[in-house]
Amino acid sequence: MSSIRGSRGAEMTMTTDQNTPAPALDIDALSVSFATDGGTLHALKDVSFSVPKGRITGIVGESGCGKSTLINAILGLLADNGEVTGGAIRLGESADITKLTPRQMRDLRGLQISTVFQDPMGALNPVLSVGKQMRDIQYRSNLSKREKDARSVEMLRQVRIPDPEKRLTQYPHEFSGGMKQRVAIAMALMMRPQLLIADEPTTALDATLEVATIELLKELQQEIGCAVLFISHHLGVIAELCDDMIVMYAGEVVEQGSVRQIFRNPSHPYTRALLDCDPARLHERVKHLPTIPGTLPDLRNRPKGCVFQARCALAKPECGQPVTSVEVTPGHIARCIRTNEVTA
């Protein structure tokens, strides 16, 4: 087991090998902050990980840990008061996309990176027909209106929406929640993106629909071969759907590895707390992450050492010093100085 420098942990394990192809998404020491009335809020700090081509990576972390901020940074859609203050985001073979102009960034969205958002009720425009919205997102293609509609019908059929021709003329309020989410998935995959980002796409659905949606997503992902970054509060869904996972806490990646590695051998005290709180772990259908005692640190005044120290049962004085990441097994990394003792 070797200690490596924190911010480059992911890259060491996944991208430096000359023979492996570049990952679909590579995030390297990304930091994002927001200007607020109370000072600068450091929402992401030194976030590094990659999503290999054709694989599904899950992200878990409690509310406010920076999941949406991460997605918005990847999409180039940070709020006006937000700023990437360091690090790089690479998409496939591309150079750092945080350096792109807004126009260049827009060219990637919907074409190379697609997104499915959490709220199926609000994700579609209520006053435009589904057909019009599906046609509009194909605005770059020079197909005729009729050909675009045919593409839309084909996509709706793929996500198993019955009677798709008629459905195109309908408005979002005429669809059920689960159907709307399938329409959103159809739209996101229509352009066959390299990377699909799903921000809690099933949280608003009931358990049966959730399973169906997850299965559909997995099936389409395999067919299209895109990489997926999947955010969820639901550990069971992550276990079911994902190949790799990232555990985030207060804007930092505290543990990453394959789903199997992390569930078998949770190595960061935060991950352990999450799994311990949830004895049923994968089996019980809980929508929210289990709660652990204490609250997130103030992101305007991040603690000097480990971000988790205020809530960590194993904290000791050294945790107040800058911490480094520890490789538990190849590809499995935890940012905790006591990793070895925890896993022992």
Add this chain to the structure above:
Amino acid sequence: MFAYAMRRLGLGATIILVAMMILFSMIYLIPGDPASVALGPRATPEMIAELRSRMGLDDPVLVQFWNFVSSAVQGNLGVEALSGRPVLTVVMEQLPFTLAMVLCSITWAVLLGIPLGCIAAVKRGGFVDRVIGVLSVAVIAVPSFVVAIYALLLFAVHLKWLPAIGAGESGNLKSQLMALILPSLAVGLGWIGYIARLVRASMLETLEAGHIRTARAFGLPERWIIYNYALRIAILPTVTLLGVGIGHMLSSSVFAEIVFARPGIGKLVYEAISTRNYPLVTGAVLVTTAFFVLVNVLADLVIGLLDPRVRASFN
């Protein structure tokens, strides 16, 4: 959509009926006998009694009300007290002048208010937003008769660009349009401010919505998102406001027609009141009310066309 339209029209008809009831009770309750007013001080009691029975004033109240409503529905609003001409004819002669002015005021308000509101929302917090904000509040705060008088002094008297009074030469469209500019500006100026504020607020709310984030995540151009995706929703409260605003503009037309010495309903009502020509007042108010109700039904229909959720809620 059909069910929705029928309901709106039914509601409109009900409102007009209620308006008629109110008007009728006002005539009924006004002190003084219409027959003796019509005949003047030298009428004999026999003449008055004769006219009273001819006017149906001796019938029971409900019969009188029914006669009032049924003749109004047939377009018979009675005859004017002074000249004896049918009230409807007199009102309809004046109506086009007022409608032209109100329409022109709305055009000002919409053509300037909506883009200003959009720009303010897109540049929120910036210099342009603040300038638009201050201007909007200013034009809302200044009473329209003040605008009318200063506009008159500046553009008509001082610069001599536009005519000061009248409705322009009849048959000469250009001169009629020129004569419309100042009065409609006076009536519509405040509404530019109202609409700019309202569009800004609803635009900001709409731009926060999840579906706008979706549209951005698909890389749609920002202009497209603002004008095709957001404005279609953000415009809805403005359509409703305009329906109500028409009523306000109709009442502002009274002063505008007096200040600019224009013909029109406002001036007609003003003169009818000062000469106690009550049938004319009633007729003009009834026609104006009907027009106001019609415009609001129309506004509701436009909302139904723009918003499928509204249509659906009526099926």
